[in-house]
Amino acid sequence: MATPRARIDVGILGATGTVGQQFIRILHRNPWFRPTWLAASERSEGKRYADAATWRLPDDLPEGIGDIVVQPCVPNKAPRLIFSALDATTAREVEPAFASAGHIVVSNASSFRMADDVPLLIPEVNADHLSQIARQRRERGWSGAIVTNPNCSTVVLAMVLAPLRQFGLRATVVTTLQAVSGAGYPGVPSLDILGNVIPNIDKEEAKIEAETRKILGACDGGQVSDHPVVVAAHTTRVPVIDGHTMTVSMALDAKPSLADVKQALTSFSGRPQELKLPTAPAAPIVYLEAADRPQPRLDAMRGDGMTVSVGRVRRCPVLDIKLVAMGHNTVRGAAGAAVLNAELMLAEGALEND
Amino acid sequence: MATPRARIDVGILGATGTVGQQFIRILHRNPWFRPTWLAASERSEGKRYADAATWRLPDDLPEGIGDIVVQPCVPNKAPRLIFSALDATTAREVEPAFASAGHIVVSNASSFRMADDVPLLIPEVNADHLSQIARQRRERGWSGAIVTNPNCSTVVLAMVLAPLRQFGLRATVVTTLQAVSGAGYPGVPSLDILGNVIPNIDKEEAKIEAETRKILGACDGGQVSDHPVVVAAHTTRVPVIDGHTMTVSMALDAKPSLADVKQALTSFSGRPQELKLPTAPAAPIVYLEAADRPQPRLDAMRGDGMTVSVGRVRRCPVLDIKLVAMGHNTVRGAAGAAVLNAELMLAEGALEND
Amino acid sequence: MATPRARIDVGILGATGTVGQQFIRILHRNPWFRPTWLAASERSEGKRYADAATWRLPDDLPEGIGDIVVQPCVPNKAPRLIFSALDATTAREVEPAFASAGHIVVSNASSFRMADDVPLLIPEVNADHLSQIARQRRERGWSGAIVTNPNCSTVVLAMVLAPLRQFGLRATVVTTLQAVSGAGYPGVPSLDILGNVIPNIDKEEAKIEAETRKILGACDGGQVSDHPVVVAAHTTRVPVIDGHTMTVSMALDAKPSLADVKQALTSFSGRPQELKLPTAPAAPIVYLEAADRPQPRLDAMRGDGMTVSVGRVRRCPVLDIKLVAMGHNTVRGAAGAAVLNAELMLAEGALEND
């Protein structure tokens, strides 16, 4: 396994927003990467980061970050490894410009997730999808690359479904109860969500239904075949700060026992654990026996926000198994996911020049 | 149709609790009934109601109620018509004592809901189940009777499913997001629910799965046959004051169009509307076209809390149809439900002595 | 007293926002006024109101309103009586244009509240300040007029202080706990306020400190002299939908007993009660004896949102008296305040042409 001798300078696109701030918080403590280049929209360009951004995380702005001058979102002088927290519209233009100029763009944006030649990674689940990069470079003529992580709800769902594929996973009905941090800042108006539920999140259900099948699919020669599981998603917003909770009913053709299902979940592990990647949690999934868990306020930060918590595995009268899953949407579901992707790429040699 | 010449004196068992207070609020404005007899546990017995109860509804305690002296939960001198807001354990002892003594007990408690000879009513859905009363009296030798309304989540679900039975309703997967008022007072500790989700409500899923089948079933000669629909319920508690929201996926063998489903929902009506019962909403179900509705804070009080709001009818990739439903849990799901039951009984002659 | 023979057509500037929607809700039910002309920013101009505005109040959009075509904010064809829910910057330009063109502008905006010749009214407190209108017309050469209501926190404070002026009111220290509806829509981001307190509201403290003195001041020949009370305000935002709560310590030179203070508060009444104005509450102030009241969720809608609730009158070790006050910020503190101002003007003949 490759590990860096010194921390590698990295850049962040969209550094002033909610996910950008999480990137800074997580990368600042990362032993392999060091955030030294920050870019954002024209409004912030040329300002000190401390002046351009209103820091909204409980931890103070890490030392040394506040004085960095915010750059425009162009490749010129940016480090080779770039994390992208851009919105989808901007990402569609900016990320290819960076990849074409030789940068590795590890993106949280949705723009290229479903592209045939772009890896949509959860390192514990489908590390082998990295082989799409070679095809991407060949077909697009890029010296760089774009690699993506899933939508914040999809990560949690796909991690829970992955170890259950062995039981003949055929269908799932999922309802999400999503935290407000998933909508960025200013995001959800308080008048809409205080003491309330909003029973829809725009475009989220289609993302969950499509991305899950790609992530769980097999990859052969850089070509991913969707997993056949049929996914039906209901998405809702609830007055929670961090942590997406979801109820999941699943059809499993092999009709496993409840003990089999719990065993498959708790023994789940992948490349990040084998490689002991810095951001990898010891256990990707923790099963909680208490009848009232997982809960976002108590469980979202488990494994530094990288562990998915599962509870209440029981029989489903309509499909086969019911359970509840919960994960941190801006860590495991966004910035932490991307950092783990980059660590996987580094350890697997995918950050090296061809 | 029978209507009373003057308001009928009625009693309330469990008058000091959350549902008991809703009974007082609703009955105080009811043109057919007048709350004059209030009973509660030993702790309250003999006190003025204003001293025994801490009134927690936004409207002030209705005039004339505060001076009523709280009685013990025994039939002696109680009016013939009794509303019960007792907890299940107490109801199991107290309600039969009243029914045996000739009282009509219109109960919100779960104790007798699933008994073979006890009507579990939603007047718009199964007014014909009232015929179970004759059997109940015959078998138990009572001159009174017990009539029940469903669990607060079941009411909303069953009202939405009722008009869809015509399409070959075969199965449903439902996830509830339930308000804290459903747990009574003191109920859910704020430390558990502020900015949080609790992914379980004790015994609620079994109630929803069983009660729904009884309510939707056919009744012949006082004998109810369960409807064959298979119900899978996930229940969660969210930081909302009033209004249970639920996501619903349904298998419908006749594969109706989305327009057919919406039409069936909006044209749904029943005996309370025919009889123009005082507590009956003009429309039992209202369909909202906005993509982000229904919402508990905005829609719970629709139809004075008696209308169920539905939105987002769309295709379900796993079953056939997905939608969102929401209803007021302490009005349509508890006190209002019981008052409508009593109005139906009065109008149908079921309150008269044999 | 003048009362209209038929409902008078009125207009609303800024009709699509949070306060504009409250104007529509309140005026729709008003026996004297009927909203028939709605204006908003260019973005909404020419659209049906139902298409231009996203209705966010629990009650449905009143019938007949949705089809009104939204007008630009210019006097052309507008009714004589205009309610303004404009933001301060827009109001500074638009309101004089209307007043100059002969319209009576009853404004909730802050732009002209502190102008020497503009009434800053709470009809129960300073109905005599209406005499400023004559001076305003004389000095500005307007055939119309601008009349204002106070800031949403100031209304509550000033109503509580008004009946205590008799005790030699010398100083007050007030801390507000303000609801999010006071910030409009989208207003306060949920990420900022869920499970949190924001200990500042921009410019609010200066408004409370200045407006209170003007409202409580005497008016002679159209000239208001500030009341000498010194006001110190701390303002905070809390996760509440409607209802501004405030703790108040007061120095009262006459050292009244607690009973004297309560008596002065509960017996407080003014011109709106004398004139039985349609929007006037029977009691402008209600005193609640319970140790834990007033509370915004339970008490904000008292008197249809027009009554201020007070509790906990007790000795203050530093000043003389401590108490808690609470009022509905978008009703008594905004739209309802303006409607009451207009009713006062109509009843006092101040809407008639000179």
Add this chain to the structure above:
Amino acid sequence: MATPRARIDVGILGATGTVGQQFIRILHRNPWFRPTWLAASERSEGKRYADAATWRLPDDLPEGIGDIVVQPCVPNKAPRLIFSALDATTAREVEPAFASAGHIVVSNASSFRMADDVPLLIPEVNADHLSQIARQRRERGWSGAIVTNPNCSTVVLAMVLAPLRQFGLRATVVTTLQAVSGAGYPGVPSLDILGNVIPNIDKEEAKIEAETRKILGACDGGQVSDHPVVVAAHTTRVPVIDGHTMTVSMALDAKPSLADVKQALTSFSGRPQELKLPTAPAAPIVYLEAADRPQPRLDAMRGDGMTVSVGRVRRCPVLDIKLVAMGHNTVRGAAGAAVLNAELMLAEGALEND
């Protein structure tokens, strides 16, 4: 300074409650003390701690704690150093029994805070009050002792006032906005506080008004003379999990400039910082320049929950200076406060036998 060679075994009275759990969390990581003896009420006695308590903190129950068998609240076999999280009524009986049996009771209970011979400590403010112990032992004939920390709101207020005594502190009017964790578990019902404010906390105002004067007072020969500052407190409960926020107006006879006040606050330091006690924050008070800080959600965990955050120092029109302060109520305001007291006592030799 004395430091222990090995971690000292300590006990916790009331170990299963909210503050008891905070004691376990904090002591488990403490380099000087090790929690090995846990006691609670009869209901828990004899059970494993993991079975007796429902752990409600985000971090998991620390290893090794779950298997400890819960003891009754009697001195028999308990370690010499005991932390008390008992409620006031129980503490009044139990704590003297331990002190009399030779135990050092470091208590968070209110029972003995105002006793003449019991130190009411904030180590940064009044470490010299430890001299009351000698008098306590002499007068009560105890070989042990009781030492207390203040009420959770008083700690924050007294820490802010302490460095301002130099300016002739004469009076203060304070309004608290208190978190629900301060009320323990189950504590505040969610129906009371969701989207609401409760404008009273039973007995809290009297505690703040009295305790502050004792803490800030001088101590001579084991005799404390109250500081002359007059304190007026308004207390409210708000829907916040952790962190008590308070607005403070102060009369300061020396009329310091705003810069003087800020300078006094930020340069404040005491014995815990000199002695580098393990639980002492580097800075007891941090001043935040942002106009909207401190906020409980973002600032409560500053300095591991031991730092008080202050902001918005400005002129007060009625008294002299206005500001906002916020501190973590179950860490700095309860368990962390007691642990810092014990560390101070150890470092100052006050834990040694006479």
